[in-house]
Amino acid sequence: MANELFKLINDGNPEKIRQILIDDPKLANEGIPCDDKMFGKKGHPLHRLCDAVFVKKITDEQAIEIAKVLLEFGSDIDGYKLRGDNNTPLIAASSLHAERLGIFYIGQGADIFYADKNDGATALHWAAYCGMNKLVGALINNGAKINQPDKSFNSTPMGWAIHVLISKDKGNLRNQLECIKILIKAGADPNLLNSESMQYLKSMAKDDKELEQLIK
Numbered sequence: 254m255a256n257e258l259f260k261l262i263n264d265g266n267p268e269k270i271r272q273i274l275i276d277d278p279k280l281a282n283e284g285i286p287c288d289d290k291m292f293g294k295k296g297h298p299l300h301r302l303c304d305a306v307f308v309k310k311i312t313d314e315q316a317i318e319i320a321k322v323l324l325e326f327g328s329d330i331d332g333y334k335l336r337g338d339n340n341t342p343l344i345a346a347s348s349l350h351a352e353r354l355g356i357f358y359i360g361q362g363a364d365i366f367y368a369d370k371n372d373g374a375t376a377l378h379w380a381a382y383c384g385m386n387k388l389v390g391a392l393i394n395n396g397a398k399i400n401q402p403d404k405s406f407n408s409t410p411m412g413w414a415i416h417v418l419i420s421k422d423k424g425n426l427r428n429q430l431e432c433i434k435i436l437i438k439a440g441a442d443p444n445l446l447n448s449e450s451m452q453y454l455k456s457m458a459k460d461d462k463e464l465e466q467l468i469k
Contacts, residue, residue: 258298259285263305265315267322274326281328297332298323299342299358306351313353320357330361341367347379347388355380356391365397373404374413381414381436384427389435399441408447411436415450418457430457430464437467 254273258280261270274281284295287304296304302316302323311319324330332342340348343363346355355376359365368375377397380388389410393399400409408416414429414436433454437443443454458465 254280255283255285255295258283259301262298262301262319263310265305265311265319267315267318270319271322271325274322278326281323281326284333296340296345297329297342299328299330300332300340300345303342303345303349303351303354306346306354307349313351316351316354317357320354320361324361330358330363331367334364334367340369341376343367343376344369344374344379347376347385348383350383350385352380352385352388355385355388359391359395365392365395368401368403371404373402375401375403375410377401377410378403378408378413381410381429381432382417383425384414384417384429384432386428386431386435389432393435393439399436399439400445402445408450409441409445411441411443412446412450415446415453419449419453430461434464434467437464443468 254277257273281298285298285301286295299320302320305311306313306316330342334341341364343355343358343365346358365376377389377392380392402409411433414432417425418429443451446454454468458468
C-alpha cells in the first residue's frame with residue numbers, strides 16, 4: 254500500500270488518497286521510501302509531499318490539498334519528530350522549495366522551533382537558505398528564533414542566506430536579499446555574522462540604500 258500511496262502523491266490525486274485512507278487510516282502516518290522502487294529510507298507522507306513538489310511532480314497547491322486529506326485521517330503534522338527523524342515536514346518544506354506548503358504546515362500547528370539534532374538547523378535556517386521570503390516572514394510572524402545559530406557552522410538564518418549569495422548556489426538562488434532584509438527588520442543581529450558574511454553584507458549595502466539603512 255505504501256507503493257500505491259507514493260504513486261498517488263506523485264500523481265496529485267487527493268480523492269484516490271482519501272479512498273485508500275478510508276480503508277486503511279494508518280497509512281496517513283506510514284513511512285514511504287523516496288522512489289517508486291520502494292528502496293531507501295522511509296519518510297513520513299507529509300515529508301514525501303515536499304519531495305514531490307521539489308521534483309515538480311506536483312505543485313504546492315496540489316500538495317496542500319493532499320495534505321488536508323492526510324491530516325483529516327490523523328497524519329502527524331510533525332512527522333516522525335518523536336521517532337528520531339531529524340527532518341520534520343516543515344523542515345522538509347523549507348529545504349525543498351515547497352514554500353506555500355510550508356506556510357500551510359505552520360497554519361496547521363507545525364513545530365517551528367524544532368532543530369535538526371545533528372546540525373541544529375531550523376526551518377528558518379532552511380527557508381532563508383532557499384530564499385523563500387514569504388515562508389521566512391511566516392516563520393518570523395509565528396515567533397521563530399531569528400538569531401539562533403546552527404551547530405555545524407555556528408551561523409544564524411541570515412548567515413545561511415548570505416552564504417548562498419557568496420557561493421552563487423544556482424540551485425537555491427531566489428529571494429535571499431529580501432529574506433535578509435526581513436530578518437534584519439525583525440531584529441536579526443548582523444554582528445553575529447562571521448567576517449566573510451559581514452563583509453559581503455556591507456558590499457551589498459553599497460548598492461542598496463534600504464539595506465544600507467538597515468545595517469547602520
